[in-house]
Amino acid sequence: MEEVNQTGGLGRTESSGLVFRQLEIFHAIMTTGSVNAASRLLNVSQPSLSRSLQRLEDQLGLPLFHRHRKRLLPSEEARRLFGEVDPIIAQMRALTDSIAHVIEGQTxxxxxxxxxxxxxxxxxxxxxxxxxxxxxxxxxxxxxxxxxxxxxxxxxxxxxxxxxxxxxxxxxxxxxxxxxxxxxxxxxxxxxxxxxxxxxxxxxxxxxxxxxxxxxxxxxxxxxxxxxxxxxxxxxxxxxxxxxxxxxxxxxxxxxxxxxxxxxxxxxxxxxxxxxxxxxxxxxxxxxxxxxxxxxxxxxxxxxxxxxxxxxxxxxxxxxxxx
Known part of the structure; x- marks a missing residue:
């Protein structure tokens, strides 16, 4: 499995702000409802994904999820953030697909x-x-x-x-x-x-x-x-x-x-x-x-x-x- 590195996966320091990989992890947790399911979706180990989520919450200075049994319940701030992140993730995935098609000569x-x-x-x-x-x-x-x-x-x-x-x-x-x-x-x-x-x-x-x-x-x-x-x-x-x-x-x-x-x-x-x-x-x-x-x-x-x-x-x- 892929390990998320200490800078969020893209080689940036924590003080330099959010990176796309952090937003992708947040999006996966929001859509699946658990760290376990999100880790399978992104092919990332659970401990690594949990650490990335904790760093994201530390950077934002607020909790994004409340732990309830085996589920993660999003806070109101998380729901608002998801509304901003969801279309960005969709656009990036579409861009990634387009780039792959160009490389493969499928455009x-x-x-x-x-x-x-x-x-x-x-x-x-x-x-x-x-x-x-x-x-x-x-x-x-x-x-x-x-x-x-x-x-x-x-x-x-x-x-x-x-x-x-x-x-x-x-x-x-x-x-x-x-x-x-x-x-x-x-x-x-x-x-x-x-x-x-x-x-x-x-x-x-x-x-x-x-x-x-x-x-x-x-x-x-x-x-x-x-x-x-x-x-x-x-x-x-x-x-x-x-x-x-x-x-x-x-x-x-x-x-x-x-x-x-x-x-x-x-x-x-x-x-x-x-x-x-x-x-x-x-x-x-x-x-x-x-x-x-x-x-x-x-x-x-x-x-x-x-x-x-x-x-x-x-x-x-x-x-x-x-x-």
Missing amino acids: SLFRFAHTQSVGRQLVSHAIRLMKTRQPELKVFLDALPRMQHVDYLLGGKGECLVSLALLDHPLLVSRVIARAPLVAAFSADHPLATLDMLRASDLAGVDLISFEHDGPHFAAISTFLADAPTLPREVAFIRFADAGISLAYQGVGVALLDSFTLAGNLPDGLVTRPLENAPEFIARLYWNGERPGSRFVQAFGDALVRAVALYPDLTPVKEPSDD
């Missing part, structure tokens, strides 16, 4: 964020690929607008973030995952459905589903339409790209969207067309360089690249070699 919760464009297909596919190798994996997904990206990573709420936005901050590190072009999407009965490829001039006067006038989508659309003699009519404005799929399907207008959003299955009756000299989007995995995160960040990046290879309109981007 399985992976929290990260993504934008709607990459979240519709690519992120979900990457998670499935990760879980085939790590079935115990649990994920917590945060879907964030672009203006929250930097604060999310600097605040440490999640380990990483996948986005089409270019984030410029000295503490952020990124890995390029893939690139994909701007594409037109519209209902199958739209007049443009007869064309195999669209030029900017083909959109002259056409009803257009546009974006807020900032961010990567609006920039790409503006670049594509820069030389158009006549601009399309902006009839709807969206913040998230996946909303363009529903609006285009309903015939509201033509949506110019990134191919990440349009990857995978689309509603019957929605068609897409490539654009001549289409601007490209780049998907990047970002994380805080001062908080490199768990092993899941690297595994997630690798899974994203493997998922990209399954979609013909997305082009994986290989990381540069250190050689």
Whole structure:
């Protein structure tokens, strides 16, 4: 059995105050009602545990228990102290379990964020690929607008973030995952459905589903339409790209969207067309360089690249070699 040393088990002198081991012993006696049961619970010899309890009472300057036959009856002060100690013991035990899981490689919760464009297909596919190798994996997904990206990573709420936005901050590190072009999407009965490829001039006067006038989508659309003699009519404005799929399907207008959003299955009756000299989007995995995160960040990046290879309109981007 473990022996509690003369300083309460953690190498501190009595004059330096209480230590966690003393509180743990007090908690065990309170919950079991006897020194004998507490000693078995903590795997500590009864004489050693009794001495530790006596030192605790001496330090506090008050009796914590009244001896009655074979039972220890807590004093009113002990009951009040227990109310403070009980949640601390629970937290420390949970922390001990978490540390053990980390050491043993059993930590399985992976929290990260993504934008709607990459979240519709690519992120979900990457998670499935990760879980085939790590079935115990649990994920917590945060879907964030672009203006929250930097604060999310600097605040440490999640380990990483996948986005089409270019984030410029000295503490952020990124890995390029893939690139994909701007594409037109519209209902199958739209007049443009007869064309195999669209030029900017083909959109002259056409009803257009546009974006807020900032961010990567609006920039790409503006670049594509820069030389158009006549601009399309902006009839709807969206913040998230996946909303363009529903609006285009309903015939509201033509949506110019990134191919990440349009990857995978689309509603019957929605068609897409490539654009001549289409601007490209780049998907990047970002994380805080001062908080490199768990092993899941690297595994997630690798899974994203493997998922990209399954979609013909997305082009994986290989990381540069250190050689």
